[in-house]
Amino acid sequence: MQLKIGNISAIELAKTYGTPLYVYDKSILLNKMKELKDSFPNSKICYAIKANSNLDILKIIANGGFGADCSNAIELSYAKKAGFNLKNSLFTAVNPKDEDLKFALESGVTINLDDISILKRLLNFGTPEIISFRINPGFGKGKFPGIVVGGSGTKFGMNEDLAREAYKLAKQKGIKRFGIHMMTGSCVLYEDYFEELTFAIQEIANRISQSLDINFEFIDIGGGLGVPYEPHEKALNLKSIGERVEKAFTYPATLFLEPGRFFVAESGTLLTQVTTIKNNFIGVDAGMSTLLRPALYNAYHPIVLANNTESEYIQEANIVGPICENTDCFAKNRAMPLVKEKDILAIQVVGAYGFVMSSRYNGLLRPAEILVDNEKIEVIREREKIDDVI
Ligand SMILES: Cc1ncc(COP(=O)(O)O)c(C=O)c1O
CATH class of the missing domain: 3.20.20.10 (Alanine racemase)
Incomplete structure (x- = not known):
């Protein structure tokens, strides 16, 4: 079975919008917002914008009646633009x-x-x-x-x-x-x-x-x-x-x-295409510039084969990016199914401190961001092009 995000096949998303691709599931974000409100009915909750500052994500959270926590004038400008009540x-x-x-x-x-x-x-x-x-x-x-x-x-x-x-x-x-x-x-x-x-x-x-x-x-x-x-x-x-x-x-x-993290982490998935299989290294087109947490903290993210989420594990593999650093590694000795060139891997729980920590290191351009709401798909950030950066 192919991995679905909302009601959309992750493989279709990768084909249509290219990889690497950050995809957010709106229903998960809305559930987290509700969980927070229901659990702290007498408190005021401010979303820490640094966790994910995509403007469309911010608008959803602002519409939910939350305040914002901003760490500088730029984040404050995002909060204003997204419609957060600054008094809160x-x-x-x-x-x-x-x-x-x-x-x-x-x-x-x-x-x-x-x-x-x-x-x-x-x-x-x-x-x-x-x-x-x-x-x-x-x-x-x-x-x-x-x-x-x-x-x-x-x-x-x-x-x-x-x-x-x-x-x-x-x-x-x-x-x-x-x-x-x-x-x-x-x-x-x-x-x-x-x-x-x-x-x-x-x-x-x-x-x-x-x-x-x-x-x-x-x-x-x-x-x-x-x-x-x-x-x-x-x-x-x-x-x-x-x-x-x-x-x-x-x-x-x-x-x-x-x-910050609690709002957005679980709604985000990073889709990345397998470019190279070499011994026990599975090379993908996302790198530490796309998702820094594994290189920065040695952080664990679940990684699944989006082409078939039910295939059995047959190997222990290292999942690595295209960047000239040994830290450019999303997982070491990870139990994985059979993976082939051009397959799509889904790196999960990347909605917080994911895209916001991305860079252009080693010439990687920043990926697109997509919001999925059941069957509805919205591009909430265009993929960067070489002309944008030169
Ligand atoms: C001042 C401040 N508030 C809130 C947060 C959000 O933290 P978390 O994402 O762990 O909820 C941070 C994160 O570093 C922070 O620096």
């Missing part, structure tokens, strides 16, 4: 440029700063009504070391003492409304963690509120909700996480979350 959105920048700060201030988004020095720079452009600071609680969690973004030695956020100084300065400068934020890591499948985070940030918020006599309007526990990539990994029970987190949240404020 956050700007969480690391080492922002002055231009980013000015743009954020003018756009009316809630600004969440990483350091007291950045507040001083921001105040050169005006005084926001509300300000938030990113706390580094001294711990973090994530699937790979590169995505643990809390804890000592990481560049993110401020410890509690420094944050207290930052809020104090903000109050002195006339800012009257406050939020507090924490983002400690990505792709967490440990279910207790989100409740632990909620307790941890509330304790910090309580101490800072009492010592400075300020109230927080919102408390943001960040993103980090993981999805299963590997066969042994289990999906999070989001309903139970939501119940536990909302029960743990007793501070009189609005709870914010800012997931």
